[in-house]
Amino acid sequence: MSDHQNLLAEQRRALILDEVRRRGGVRVNELTRRLNVSDMTIRRDLDVLARQGAVAKVHGGAVPVAETSSHEPGFEAKSALELGAKEEIARAAARMVAPGSAIALSGGTTTFALAGQLLDVPDLTVVTNSVRVADVFHTAQQVAAAREGRRGTATVVLTGGVRTPSDSLVGPVADQAIGSLHFDVLFLGVHGISVEAGLSTPNLAEAETNRRLMRSARRVVVVADHTKWGTVGLGSFGRLDEVDTVVTDGGLSDETRAEMAEHLPGLVVAGEEE
Structure with a gap:
């Protein structure tokens, strides 16, 4: 992967992380539409962020790392x-x-x-x-x-x-x-x-x-x-x-x-x- 591609991936993951923290969770299908990339690309990004301890993967998306099946996001x-x-x-x-x-x-x-x-x-x-x-x-x-x-x-x-x-x-x-x-x-x-x-x-x-x-x-x-x-x-x-x-x-x-x-x-x- 070139430096330019690495930079794009880093930018994309930073955007994903910001969305997770701001909204309390994200869905893969929403991210594919917003970022105009494939499901596979988004899932790889989430894998990387999960390995870094930045997010926790859930069915269909990701939530902040401290959240589990017992976490309840706010209404907003x-x-x-x-x-x-x-x-x-x-x-x-x-x-x-x-x-x-x-x-x-x-x-x-x-x-x-x-x-x-x-x-x-x-x-x-x-x-x-x-x-x-x-x-x-x-x-x-x-x-x-x-x-x-x-x-x-x-x-x-x-x-x-x-x-x-x-x-x-x-x-x-x-x-x-x-x-x-x-x-x-x-x-x-x-x-x-x-x-x-x-x-x-x-x-x-x-x-x-x-x-x-x-x-x-x-x-x-x-x-x-x-x-x-x-x-x-x-x-x-x-x-x-x-x-x-x-x-x-x-x-x-x-x-x-x-x-x-x-x-x-x-x-x-x-x-x-x-």
Whole structure:
């Protein structure tokens, strides 16, 4: 490799390291698009950075070296990942919501995107353990009141509980509140989803709260972009056969798509709905 090529590789790895530290994690497919190089090149770069102790490799990408499957990035760091995919998933999931229904939205950046798509659904009751999701509806109600002299139509029930780094409310208070409620559909965000581990999260308290949400729902819809498939967090909270539908995006490989279709009762790929 020439000195010029060495310099390019060093610059590329410096950019990757900066992204890992700034955003709390990177995905291989994002880096290939941004840096206009092959998957193999990015994976070699990550191998080098991992050997140097600068990053820790995870399924599909890398995180800061101190982070493990028990690490939970903050909301802002996770919001920066797969923005387009999350918006596509949110639009597809919103079409599943009927006026006048009672739904639940778990914490997560994809459910946050979904909340923004539901503001015009009339007579909706929303149960959520996400401070961010609740803020979406609260802000919309304030705007509606200021413009039209009336309150918005959504009724929001915030569970209470202990706040996680991703602004979800979890723990015994949240679990007790959720246990007394019943809703038509739960839209559930996940850290990871796989055949072996099912649905998982880095936060053990959040795992228990998610279990309570699933028990209180007549129908469970997981909203997860393609990078979540094969990722495993510290705590599992649900099996794949407990999920009615997964809504994901078109970034799935053919192999992954076939595996998901084989193990999931229902699979919706945003943008490809019939």
